Amino acid sequence: MQRRSAILGSVLFFFIAPTMIAGLVPWWISRWQVLQASFFGLASVRAAGVALIAIGIPVLLESFARFALQGQGTPAPVAPTRHLVVTGSYRYVRNPIYLAVTAIILGQGLLFGNVTLLVYGALLALGFHIFVLAYEEPTLRQTFGTQFEAYTANVPRWVPRLQPWAPDAS
Template sequence: MVPITFGILVPSTIVWRSQDAAFWQDTKPGHTVLKIFGAIFWIIGASVLFASNVSFHKQGRGTLEPWARPKHLVTTGLYRYVRNSMYLGVFTMLLGELLFFNNKNLLLYLLFFMVAQSINVPLHEERVLRKSFGPEFEEYCKHVPRWIPRLHPYTPRKGTN
């Protein structure tokens, strides 16, 4: 529910409530191209979010919700390349919405969301994961970057997962 809230509901509210909804008018050249790129980015981001959730359910045997956290550390699917694929999916969706709607308030929201998660993830989420999965999570962190995906998939050593 959290990714849908921050990736769809909040941005929709921002667009609907904006008095100055666009950086430029629809009649300017290139606007249609930006809408197309925005839609493509949004679809990619939503796909990343969906694929990440599938891994959470299949390998982790849990959900994003605090009351049903994964029982196993998720290191499959997109998590083999980057530790925070769900957030990257939301970032990409927000970039798509920014391009599609040309809304300066969405730019501010995207920047705020990125900064907030850059603080939240290491200070809160990773602390919870360290407490839950200990050395297994530490080993995973050594090999899989937080934000920038690695080129080759991570494969845990036998006995660590």
């Protein structure tokens, strides 16, 4: 996949997948309105929601850019990367896109005091986990072999490392 195609494909997939999953569906559920008092009556819960959204959006954008520019592909399974991406957010956790999307949805749930959004986020996280185990990791293992094995041995699937992994140091 050429660089221009990778960028265009990533932009297209961005609007098809995360924009729909973390934007349109939560809007359908909540209309982005505060429905009730914050959870536990604490304003800090709403602040935590804002923080999750504020962290999730740049991680999502950065990860998509890395797929196109460094991986020379897209996050979409139909147009995968040619190179394993192990830089940026991927030095801390193997699945920053799924984590970012989940954080954005859960953040909206906390911000708007919407239990349905929290349930949606939890179910989506479960779906992501199943997809990663059943399809994504076996495919990456087959495609990138020992490079992916070294990566999985050093970078956790869901809970980010505190220090970035440096592939040359392993």
